[in-house]
Amino acid sequence: MKKSVAGLLWVLCLVSSCSVLKKKEVAGTASEKAYTQSETKPYDKVITKEAVSHKGLMDVHRVDQTYYLEIPDSLLQREMLVVSRFIKTPAGAPAYGGEEIGEKTIWFEKGPANKIFLRVQTLVSKASEEDAISRAVNNSSASPIMEAFDIEAIKGKDKSYVIDVTNFINSENALLSLSDEQKKKLNLLSLEKDKSYIRDINTYPINTEIKTVKTYKAKISEDKRENLPAAVLSGVVTVEINNSIVLLPKVPMKKRYFDNRVGYFASSYWEYGDDQQRADRNTYIHRWRLEPKEEDMERWKRGELVEPEKAIVFYIDPATPEKWRSYLIQGVNDWQEAFEQAGFKNAIVGREWPEDNDSMSLEDARFSVIRYFASPVRNAYGPNITDPRSGEIMESHIGWYHNVMNLLHNWYMVQAGVIDPRARKMKFDDELMGELIRFVASHEVGHTLGLRHNMGASHATPVEKLRDSAWLEKHGHTSSIMDYARFNYVAQPEDHISIKGMMPRIGDYDKWAIQWGYSRFPGQMSPDEEKELLSQWATDSISANPRLWFGGEGRDFDPRSQSEDLGDNAVIASAYGIKNLQRVVPELLEWTREDKSDDYEGLEEVYNAVYRQYDKYVTHVLKNIGGLYVTPKTIGDQGDVYAPVDKTRQKEALDFIDTYVFHEPSWLLYGDVVNKIEAPLSKKNFSKTMEGVMTTLLGGSRLSRMEFIADRYKYEEPYMPEEFVADVSGLVWKELESNMPVDPYRRSIQKAYVASILTLYNPKEPKGGFIDALLAKLSEGSTLHTDVRAIALARLMTLEDRLKRSIPFTRDSMTRMHYQFIYRQIRDAVGEEKLPLQIYPFQMGMSVQDGEQ
Incomplete structure (x- = not known):
């Protein structure tokens, strides 16, 4: 028989706690009497005339500095959500008043020996109460007892249980205090109990609010940037915390199941049933309860x-x-x-x-x-x-x-x-x-x-x-x-x-x-x-x-899903964006001018924003190369879930990189701006950006993915990795064909290319430097058992031969020294033995200019 999800029973309590409920029907059994009973007092002896009381979800009483909660019997076994937030944080802390500390679901239950247990919910799986498997789920779903409170007094025929919560609230516990991770982030050690106290507890019809002041002994770090001013001045740090205990609806809202074609946050658990042949992942969206009146x-x-x-x-x-x-x-x-x-x-x-x-x-x-x-x-x-x-x-x-x-x-x-x-x-x-x-x-x-x-x-x-x-x-x-x-x-x-x-x-x-x-x-x-x-x-x-x-969220290889991009073609959109940036840069001096006595701090800030925007445009385009469209579908939908980016679009993206990265963006080095905000090191900084582009462009992950796509999807005309690397090589080494001088920016491009190819060839032995080490990290493992290393070796051998033949005819002295350096670098890495070049350039998908002339 098909069972409704609405009829499922939450099986989150421990077997022993369920048996406790049965004991309520047969009070005073032998097993109960085996526990040492804590004595309860008359209600008026605990909640005296001097008590300051508030009625609400759980009545709150304060007698001197002792706080009591009065929990009605009807509230036992009812789930409550505890949401903890900062009220005040110390100066310099990476958290602010109002920010969340954490949330947990709890409930109270009557335990043996006049105890009230506080349990924390651990929802991992559940099953229908009508299925036999619910017993197995119950046996593997024990929720921990965080605290056991003595019942100080019992009130009325309907029974409400008075418990002293003072020590629990003032203690360091996982429900009402900072987590170990949060304390580590703030460099906090142990709780200073004598400097911590309950500021107030208020209660309302569906919630109880606890406000505390907690002081922690602080650790002083050798890195001064990690130290809070309060810790340096006093050795301790004080925070104020609010804990909201909110009663959850007795009947949960009807769930709406998650569909990965509609972007909702979701929660999930494993669901079991007698008729299953595998466990199901029950995933449901987050939404507010909206109902007509x-x-x-x-x-x-x-x-x-x-x-x-x-x-x-x-x-x-x-x-x-x-x-x-x-x-x-x-x-x-x-x-x-x-x-x-x-x-x-x-x-x-x-x-x-x-x-x-x-x-x-x-x-x-x-x-x-x-x-x-x-x-x-x-x-x-x-x-x-x-x-x-x-x-x-x-x-x-x-x-x-x-x-x-x-x-x-x-x-x-x-x-x-x-x-x-x-x-x-x-x-x-x-x-x-x-x-x-x-x-x-x-x-x-x-x-x-x-x-x-x-x-x-x-x-x-x-x-x-x-x-x-x-x-x-x-x-x-x-x-x-x-x-x-x-x-x-x-x-x-x-x-x-x-x-x-x-x-x-x-x-x-x-x-x-x-x-x-x-x-x-x-x-x-x-x-x-x-x-x-x-x-x-x-x-x-x-x-x-x-x-x-x-x-x-744009976490895969789909160029359609990117942060801060626009339009259905990143190549065209980014070109328009750069065209506008070229208009912005010459105006920055005027646009950022405020007062004659000001320095150029505003100019520098906005100029850096321009630079970051340019970098985003380049990143948007790069994702097309080796890109893979990912379109979630159900069996009832038409079309494939995965499809590669068209080869023409990938080549257009590479042409964009050639235009806007492989050639110095002189418009961004506008002298009237740059000379006022930094020493003349901008070209060096742009070289670092370019090196980063080359790192990702010729990364082992991208090339291995291109090889995988070409092999697995069997499309008519994939962009083969060997053809792509040959295309990059042709763009980077244009000067070898014309015997023209290579300017400093282009020399950096060529060095970055060689560093990338060397790392592809032998990722476990980077030649030194940050970029080489990064390249090795990206490539190691991703190119194992692929043809990428063979492609890299072929490119190095081809380039070595071309350099050898070009150096004697290079007139520009700096260009010649640059070529000699690259030649030696490749030779040291590859060694003397090479296959005859003339037998393989065309087989490897290289262009004529890359092979033997």
Whole structure:
């Protein structure tokens, strides 16, 4: 008989704890009496008249400096989520007030000998209670007892158990304190108990909040950069921590199964059943619980937009500068349109924090907050806290670092400065900075809704459409704000693109992903039935609209899924981007000028941003060479999951590298700029960049992958590794054909080429230096049992012969010395014995100019 997932029983308790429940029915058995009983006292002798009490999820009592929790019998065995956050951190720490420390799921249970046990959930596997295998799962799913509390008193017929939690909260434990890894990061040692205390415990209907001050003995490191100022001054470090204990729903939210074609964060566990022949991985997405109000159910069934029973609310940290709050709120509210596509209006709202409400706390896990950190870190992030049983998102605290504005400024000036005149100064107007803040807020809110990065979204836009004003007004420059698409760097000044066509915004993919994850279906569908429907929906939707494709985080070899790229052709898009950078560099002196008394710090910062942008364009193009398209599919979808990048596109990418890397980018060495920010070492720095490109271009991993693709996929015209290396050689050694002098930059290119080929030939014996060692590390192992080393040897022997014949006719003295150095380097590595060159150049796929003339 087919069993519903909704009918599964959580089998997370230890067998002994389940037997304890049975003992409740037969009190006073012999086995119970065998334990040493701890005596309980009359309730009023423990919770005296002097007690300061608060009623809530668990009543809290404070008698002098002792804290008691009163746990009702109805709360035993109920799962609770414990979320720990910093309230205050020491100066200089890599963490800030409001940031999460950790989360765990716990429950209390009645133990023998008048004990209350605190267990920590370890969800790895489960099974239906109706299946015999559930016993085996139960036997291998023991959740640890973290603490055993004496029952100090019992209240009432319904029974509520009073336990003393003072020592437990003040102790160093894995539930309420810092983890070993966090202490190591902060150079903290043991807890100083006499300098640690409970600041306050408050309780509310579904949560209890514990605030503590904890002081740790600090370790002083020899590396002064690792030491916190407080540790140096006093030898100790003090932090303030908030622990939220939140009651999870008695009936978990219905799960929605994960589909790797739609980008959601997910949780999973192993699921067992009597009818299985293998264990199943049960994977379900993270999402908020959105349900129509009871009175709106009929309207919802008719397809009308309705407000949810409980909206998603994000509060703005009152520490946020007032002028930015409205933009952060807009960033939250921008998602309302996406939820309307899922059938809900006003499903998500941003609000100011009610500072006059003493019953609310920023650290309270019931409230989602955009926390503002006074930090030089240039970042923002959007986590979500979930019910591990169902994937239900309970709350989120978005982290917003003050200095993210500095990052936004540099991005926008470099990428959009030639289009938007407002970007041509070091301090943006509030309106422009507010628009940039809004975009980042929308991105981070997307993460809190369960959405992962979609680095493939920008590939859905044809490059030339990025220059089409009308098209951009309608669609935006990327299909998802969850991409790292930043700003439209492809648009040229003559295109007259509006600001709307330059900025990221919530797109087609985002709306569809929310619809897929949050739409509800009439009737009582099981998760399995929903899975079938949602899978077909994904198949039909993505095949009908390629803009809905999810490209993942860009961690594989797919050039469509890259961080901070634009368009469906990185070669063309990057060429447009560099064209704009060439316009930006001569203007930097003027754009970064603030006051005559200022130094050139701003100029240097923005110039470095230009350089990094150039480097990104090169990286985007490089990924096409040896690239492999990865398109997740189900059996019902058409087409292959894996397909190589077209050979023509790979050759175009190599031509780009020749144009913009193999020849010195003199436009980037603009004298009026470079001479004001550093000593004349830029060419050396660019040589390092070029060497890095050569390292990855001729890396053993790339060449082995090209060989594997050609052999495994049997395509008509693959880009063979021997042909690719020959093409690179032809571009690098052009001067050998014309007997022209080789300039310093090109000499560096040629040296880097030889270092790469030598490392391919013998990766276990790098010739010295950082680049050689890096090349060896990348190549070692990846080229074993491939033809890559043979290809490298052939290239070295060919080049040695060409150099030998060219040196006597080289007139430029520095070029001749350079050739002699390379010749000697190859000869020392390869040795004297060589095969006759004339028998193999064409067989190896080399061009005429590389072989015997």
